[in-house]
Amino acid sequence: MSxxxxxxxxxxxxxxxxxxxxxxxxxxxxxxxxxxxxxSADVLLVWDxxxxxxxxxxxxxxxxxxWVHTASAGVDRVLGPAxxxxxxxxxxxxxxxxxxxxxxxxxxxIAMAKDFHGSWxxxxxxxxxxxxxxxxxxxxxxxxGSGPIGRAIGNTLKALGVAVELVGRRERxxxxxxxxxxxxxxxxxxxxPADWVICAAPLTGTTRGLFGRAEFARMKPTARFVNVGxxxxxxxxDLVAALRGWRIAAAALxxxxxxxxxxxxxxxxxxHLIVSPHMSGDTQGWRTALAEQFQDNFDRWAAGQPLRNVVxxxxxxxxxx
Amino acid sequence: MSxxxxxxxxxxxxxxxxxxxxxxxxxxxxxxxxxxxxxSADVLLVWDxxxxxxxxxxxxxxxxxxWVHTASAGVDRVLGPAxxxxxxxxxxxxxxxxxxxxxxxxxxxIAMAKDFHGSWxxxxxxxxxxxxxxxxxxxxxxxxGSGPIGRAIGNTLKALGVAVELVGRRERxxxxxxxxxxxxxxxxxxxxPADWVICAAPLTGTTRGLFGRAEFARMKPTARFVNVGxxxxxxxxDLVAALRGWRIAAAALxxxxxxxxxxxxxxxxxxHLIVSPHMSGDTQGWRTALAEQFQDNFDRWAAGQPLRNVVxxxxxxxxxx
Numbered sequence: 001m002s003x004x005x006x007x008x009x010x011x012x013x014x015x016x017x018x019x020x021x022x023x024x025x026x027x028x029x030x031x032x033x034x035x036x037x038x039x040s041a042d043v044l045l046v047w048d049x050x051x052x053x054x055x056x057x058x059x060x061x062x063x064x065x066x067w068v069h070t071a072s073a074g075v076d077r078v079l080g081p082a083x084x085x086x087x088x089x090x091x092x093x094x095x096x097x098x099x100x101x102x103x104x105x106x107x108x109x110i111a112m113a114k115d116f117h118g119s120w121x122x123x124x125x126x127x128x129x130x131x132x133x134x135x136x137x138x139x140x141x142x143x144x145g146s147g148p149i150g151r152a153i154g155n156t157l158k159a160l161g162v163a164v165e166l167v168g169r170r171e172r173x174x175x176x177x178x179x180x181x182x183x184x185x186x187x188x189x190x191x192x193p194a195d196w197v198i199c200a201a202p203l204t205g206t207t208r209g210l211f212g213r214a215e216f217a218r219m220k221p222t223a224r225f226v227n228v229g230x231x232x233x234x235x236x237x238d239l240v241a242a243l244r245g246w247r248i249a250a251a252a253l254x255x256x257x258x259x260x261x262x263x264x265x266x267x268x269x270x271x272h273l274i275v276s277p278h279m280s281g282d283t284q285g286w287r288t289a290l291a292e293q294f295q296d297n298f299d300r301w302a303a304g305q306p307l308r309n310v311v312x313x314x315x316x317x318x319x320x321x
Numbered sequence: 322m323s324x325x326x327x328x329x330x331x332x333x334x335x336x337x338x339x340x341x342x343x344x345x346x347x348x349x350x351x352x353x354x355x356x357x358x359x360x361s362a363d364v365l366l367v368w369d370x371x372x373x374x375x376x377x378x379x380x381x382x383x384x385x386x387x388w389v390h391t392a393s394a395g396v397d398r399v400l401g402p403a404x405x406x407x408x409x410x411x412x413x414x415x416x417x418x419x420x421x422x423x424x425x426x427x428x429x430x431i432a433m434a435k436d437f438h439g440s441w442x443x444x445x446x447x448x449x450x451x452x453x454x455x456x457x458x459x460x461x462x463x464x465x466g467s468g469p470i471g472r473a474i475g476n477t478l479k480a481l482g483v484a485v486e487l488v489g490r491r492e493r494x495x496x497x498x499x500x501x502x503x504x505x506x507x508x509x510x511x512x513x514p515a516d517w518v519i520c521a522a523p524l525t526g527t528t529r530g531l532f533g534r535a536e537f538a539r540m541k542p543t544a545r546f547v548n549v550g551x552x553x554x555x556x557x558x559d560l561v562a563a564l565r566g567w568r569i570a571a572a573a574l575x576x577x578x579x580x581x582x583x584x585x586x587x588x589x590x591x592x593h594l595i596v597s598p599h600m601s602g603d604t605q606g607w608r609t610a611l612a613e614q615f616q617d618n619f620d621r622w623a624a625g626q627p628l629r630n631v632v633x634x635x636x637x638x639x640x641x642x
């Protein structure tokens with residue numbers, strides 16, 4: 001395997017891949033050169049996972065990498081029809097982002113319950129204005145996404161005394177963590193009583209536009225919505241209409257249809273909408289952890305062992321168990 | 322007991338004390354009239370617990386209430402030398418504030434770990450600026466205050482994966498919840514490794530000024546400090562100096578030496594200082610819960626049963642077990 005070529009998409013900052021020294025040729029490529037360099041690569045590491053060039057540039061014929069690893073949890077920007085159809089193995093960064101994202105969502109939920117935003121605005125104005133806020137314990141959340149990220153969010157909210165209903169692609173009635181996992185078709189019925197609706201689903205053909213006008217209409221006026229999955233899971237204009245029409249109380253988006261969010265996007269100043277730049281899972285040391293994770297899998301690949309975090313390319317994510 | 326008089330300090334908004342109808346004369350008083358009305362009262366309900374008039378007006382001689390209940394957790398504004406010295410029973414609102422305050426502190430800690438403040442400032446500027454933030458799990462907190470509030474905070478942080486050291490007045494080596502509770506004298510040694518220092522102690526003669534120059538100097542430059550106890554536990558000018566001198570990374574104060582914080586206080590715009598108006602424990606329905614709690618204790622008092630939440634007046638709080 002010492003003559004294998006690992007092609008890395010993205011070079012700023014380049015990952016430290018010390019453990020590949022002497023075992024593989026490591027080459028870096030940008031978006032423009034990817035297509036021409038894929039045929040000579042054995043492994044593709046999608047380090048810049050904000051790019052969707054792999055989806056567009058994957059060849060339908062000829063030599064190509066046998067293994068693609070993306071340093072992200074979601075694989076929607078990697079998986080195009082050609083890659084889905086062939087026998088190249090795709091792996092992802094499962095295990096890196098779960099706990100940070102769960103912490104981030106818990107923080108957003110508490111921040112909205114306790115009106116931190118209001119307090120910080122009042123602080124700017126030097127105004128002492130006491131308010132009564134929401135007690136989190138005893139409230140109800142619906143978490144959409146029954147993979148490791150949704151589960152970490154659900155468990156963290158449960159630890160804070162929130163009653164959690166987990167929604168996944170298909171129903172499970174004896175789930176070891178949550179007892180029951182509801183199927184996506186049950187979502188509408190679950191939205192009514194929810195104080196918190198958290199979207200942490202993978203972006204697939206089925207989940208695109210999962211939250212739109214009909215879903216926001218089913219939420220109660222005091223409900224708050226959070227999206228840490230992928231932007232296109234939400235019909236942004238419907239969310240804006242729901243917020244402007246006071247049909248729901250507040251929302252927080254960490255992901256967007258278009259990223260980076262352009263400076264002239266109307267989303268920046270919708271009332272009661274918290275915007276953050278796709279960073280919920282990115283904690284200090286994450287790049288090192290991602291590089292280590294890839295190299296661990298490279299060790300397995302070099303030894304001919306089965307890879308970890310293998311994506312079911314038809315489903316669009318790594319199935320849980 | 323139907324001829325007993327319950328004097329209520331504070332009338333805005335007046336508590337609903339329906340269960341006392343026909344069982345007691347309920348009278349309301351403001352600060353100015355308190356001293357003249359105390360001799361004719363059997364019970365004093367300190368509903369406006371922001372006032373320190375009880376401390377000042379409690380009589381050294383003559384008839385006075387045999388029971389004082391304060392709708393607060395802290396009793397520092399009620400307990401003066403005369404009240405400590407006589408045999409009037411003092412009870413507090415233990416049980417109402419713990420969970421809300423713990424949620425609030427957890428939210429502050431996550432908000433600081435994930436730089437929510439920075440994100441919201443960037444949102445105002447319509448700027449997409451990705452940052453790496455802190456993973457909470459695996460960090461270390463020192464929680465000062467081993468009463469129910471400190472314990473609720475400690476348990477909530479533990480549920481988020483934070484390692485918690487609890488500090489109380491005296492050492493306990495077999496604490497059922499925390500294993501070990503450190504004595505106040507051990508505080509200095511604990512501050513060095515702490516990522517989070519949370520002050521939730523009662524204000525007593527021993528704890529006044531507990532956090533000053535020496536304590537902030539012992540914290541690491543990345544440490545964050547939170548005070549949800551009482552303002553005078555912290556030497557505010559020393560905290561400001563620590564923040565301005567970058568000796569600690571950030572702080573959040575919900576309580577202050579002087580409340581309401583005057584509009585011209587320098588505290589409003591100290592860099593990396595989050596100010597909120599003494600509201601960490603005040604969630605929707607809290608006033609009803611406080612009134613119910615007092616009436617439950619009134620039932621016991623009327624029946625000649627021992628009261629709940631009896632304050633050790635020399636210690637200045639309700640001892641845990």
